[in-house]
Amino acid sequence: MGKVSIALRGWRFDEDAVFDEDGEMRPLRDMDNETRTRIIRLSVAAGQPCDACWLKYGRANVQQCNVARVIYGEPLHELLLCADHEPDFLYWFREEGGRDLADRPTDFEDGFYEWFDDGNRAPEDYGGMEYVNTEPEEVPKPQQGDMPTLEEELARMDDEELDALDVDLSDLDFDEDDDDDLDIDDPGLGDLDV
Numbered sequence: 001m002g003k004v005s006i007a008l009r010g011w012r013f014d015e016d017a018v019f020d021e022d023g024e025m026r027p028l029r030d031m032d033n034e035t036r037t038r039i040i041r042l043s044v045a046a047g048q049p050c051d052a053c054w055l056k057y058g059r060a061n062v063q064q065c066n067v068a069r070v071i072y073g074e075p076l077h078e079l080l081l082c083a084d085h086e087p088d089f090l091y092w093f094r095e096e097g098g099r100d101l102a103d104r105p106t107d108f109e110d111g112f113y114e115w116f117d118d119g120n121r122a123p124e125d126y127g128g129m130e131y132v133n134t135e136p137e138e139v140p141k142p143q144q145g146d147m148p149t150l151e152e153e154l155a156r157m158d159d160e161e162l163d164a165l166d167v168d169l170s171d172l173d174f175d176e177d178d179d180d181d182l183d184i185d186d187p188g189l190g191d192l193d194v
């Protein structure tokens, strides 16, 4: 079963949840609640201006705003972004703590707005087009055709699959060195200013 984006990139749907076997969109009443909510929000979001452009130009200059091409976040707390501003979002998501807010939709939305409104931006050459999944319960999947990293592969596996791989962590020897050594050079804890 494939995953598809509809109208805007970002949100992804199980093809079967949205379309019937003839490729026609199912009636909304036949969709599960989550899918229906997102489809309805998409119909509202499609054609809207980019949120980042909006923050930049404001209501007075709405004609300067690009139309959003990407949607992230949760229904009713969506972030809408144009292609120019998607790298800023991705940078915030990956490098500035956005990922940690993914399970708190209001903070997620507000967090990006605040970050962007403070004048923060992605570095000039930041690559933005790689797909990220911002849904907290799902592991980000690379765009089709990209080679997934081992880390992603492992994170995607459930325990059963790991068992099948016969990874025996008990073979690793943690006891050789005395535990007391571990904290001495810890940079994170040493600098705490309480």
Ligand SMILES: [Zn+2]
Residues within 6 Å of the ligand: 050, 051, 052, 053, 054, 066, 081, 082, 083, 084, 085
């Ligand atoms: Zn924009």
